[in-house]
Amino acid sequence: MINTVEKMYNEYGTSSGTYKVTNQDGTILWVPNDEANTDYQAIQEWAEIEGNNIIDNGA
């Protein structure tokens, strides 16, 4: 179960195309922006739930 999702940036200040997912059990996943990736699909479903927001702190 997803706890938080954070959009990641690379050393050049642009989106790395990766999300850092912290699950409720504390495990951390690095999920690419790829619609064929089932964890990315899970992020999209999670983000559609009222109150869930992807953290975007910028570069």
Added chain:
Amino acid sequence: MAITRIGNIASTIPDDSIQNVKMSNIVQSKNIIINGDMSIAQRATSVTGNTAGGYTTVDRWNTILTTAGTYTISQSTDVPSGSGFANSMKFDCTTADASLAAGDNMRLQSKFEGQNLQYIKKGTSNAESLTASFWVKSVKTGIYILELEDKDNSRTISKSYTISSANTWEKKTVTFPGDTTGAFGNDNARSLDVMFWLAAGSNFTSGTLSTTWTSTTSANRAVGQVNLSDSTSNEWYITGVQLETGTTASEFEFLPVDVNLARCQRYFERTTAVGAGSNYVNFAAGVVQSSGNASYCFLWKTKKRANPTMSSTAASTFLNENGGSYPAGSSISFGQINTTSAQCDLASSSGLTQGNGALMKSNGTYNAYIDASSEL
């Protein structure tokens, strides 16, 4: 003379002859199932206290476990005698659930890409029948359900098989007719699930078993299924799973371990120190980018189905060897993830010199690993 061996067929071919060889059965495995002999288990060989299922031990086999007891799931060496198998997958019930609620269920599942299934011609008038064969053993005798689920068109078909003798290996064969409705997508997405039911609440058993391909109706999926979770005495073993076109089961197709591993690694690949002779194992070569961080490139041994999700043991289980220093990792992250590679950034609080070449190593532990997962 040249000796050629293809699968279980060996033949002698004169050197001076010109051979026309039918290649179709060489490049295309007849077995849709991957790791049907349960020989590859990259994640672990045994997991205890499992209440939620998931990919736990044997590669490509996912357990769905929805409030239907607690299990130890393992790769076992208990196999049918004389069959040629070295491993099976074992489910050992450690906390029973003798009274399943309506939605409770337990299933062993394997999922397949549509682009690998075009040859079965599903959704056409020439749709192929599929025959499953497998070895199974359980102290819990009775009726079990094997189901195929078409995820593209929400269609299912279920067949029953019976475990007749307790604690005895039995070989089962189940044939499913071809489905002339609903083609599989020709892509890398999930199209077919093969499902061994092990427990099912009334949501899945209250109808009539769907023994022909039909639109999915939950109540018709697992009618008659025994409850493997009803006693802590229960165990269930399976190996030699093969699913092939046609109405008869052929001999199990044994693959070389490297071929089997590569097929699994399309979906999951673990880079690990486990099994190494040292607990300071090289994981990757890279460069120190700054006084606080080194970057490493991981190249996958097998191209992934999709850009994979990355995960790892804690940063402190790795170190950044550079210029004669060996600082432990303080944080770890991944980016630039694609089907052939990913970048790993391992930070250290000191001991890094910008511009140095670097080696990422396990930090005195056999347990360090980095996972790339593109499971369906």
